[in-house]
Amino acid sequence: NAGVTQTPKFRILKIGQSMTLQCAQDMNHNYMYWYRQDPGMGLKLIYYSVGAGITDKGEVPNGYNVSRSTTEDFPLRLELAAPSQTSVYFCASSHRPDTQYFGPGTRLTVL
Amino acid sequence: QKEVEQNSGPLSVPEGAIASLNCTYSDRGSQSFFWYRQYSGKSPELIMSIYSNGDKEDGRFTAQLNKASQYVSLLIRDSQPSDSATYLCAVQGSGSSNTGKLIFGQGTTLQVKP
Numbered sequence: 001n002a003g004v005t006q007t008p009k010f011r012i013l014k015i016g017q018s019m020t021l022q023c024a025q026d027m028n029h030n031y032m033y034w035y036r037q038d039p040g041m042g043l044k045l046i047y048y049s050v051g052a053g054i055t056d057k058g059e060v061p062n063g064y065n066v067s068r069s070t071t072e073d074f075p076l077r078l079e080l081a082a083p084s085q086t087s088v089y090f091c092a093s094s095h096r097p098d099t100q101y102f103g104p105g106t107r108l109t110v111l
Numbered sequence: 112q113k114e115v116e117q118n119s120g121p122l123s124v125p126e127g128a129i130a131s132l133n134c135t136y137s138d139r140g141s142q143s144f145f146w147y148r149q150y151s152g153k154s155p156e157l158i159m160s161i162y163s164n165g166d167k168e169d170g171r172f173t174a175q176l177n178k179a180s181q182y183v184s185l186l187i188r189d190s191q192p193s194d195s196a197t198y199l200c201a202v203q204g205s206g207s208s209n210t211g212k213l214i215f216g217q218g219t220t221l222q223v224k225p
């Protein structure tokens with residue numbers, strides 16, 4: 001059981017580039033989440049999904065897009081990267097709508 | 112804007128002491144409360160959940176909830192250097208639109224000194 005996996009672990013982007021952060025879980029969880037964590041701060045919810053085909057915005061969705069075509073995968077797309085998107089991105093999943101299990105994170109720097 | 116507030120610290124305690132971490136929240140209708148531990152450079156890990164007023168104990172950890180005061184705390188007894196981490200308080204917002212959505216505080220950094 002791998003739990004929640006994220007790729008890549010690290011990435012440096014130039015301003016205006018795009019990329020997709022991958023997230024997968026093998027626990028058959030319906031709920032999946034994307035957070036960002038800036039230095040010294042808590043987690044901010046970007047997008048979440050309650051099942052395949054269903055996604056919704058969190059607190060800070062601007063500049064990001066998601067899709068959920070399968071139960072297992074929940075990729076996060078960054079279009080036109082900006083320095084303000086420099087952060088650590090965590091994906092999480094849960095069976096119940098509260099107990100969330102986090103992936104190892106992706107450290108993104110936009111220069 | 113629903114908020115969760117924590118003192119960022121650092122909170123420094125000697126080894127073997129009790130560490131007390133506090134959290135307040137603004138959404139009076141919240142029913143579910145969580146404590147996550149995050150070691151430096153790692154992802155958050157759930158250590159405690161609490162849903163009812165009062166205390167909930169799990170090993171050296173005790174979560175305390177007071178909904179009337181909108182206050183939740185985490186006590187760590189016999190603190191060890193391995194407890195040194197950032198502790199994040201999380202609250203599930205009320206209402207059907209907030210099902211499954213957690214609001215996190217900024218975290219309190221705990222340092223346990225040998």
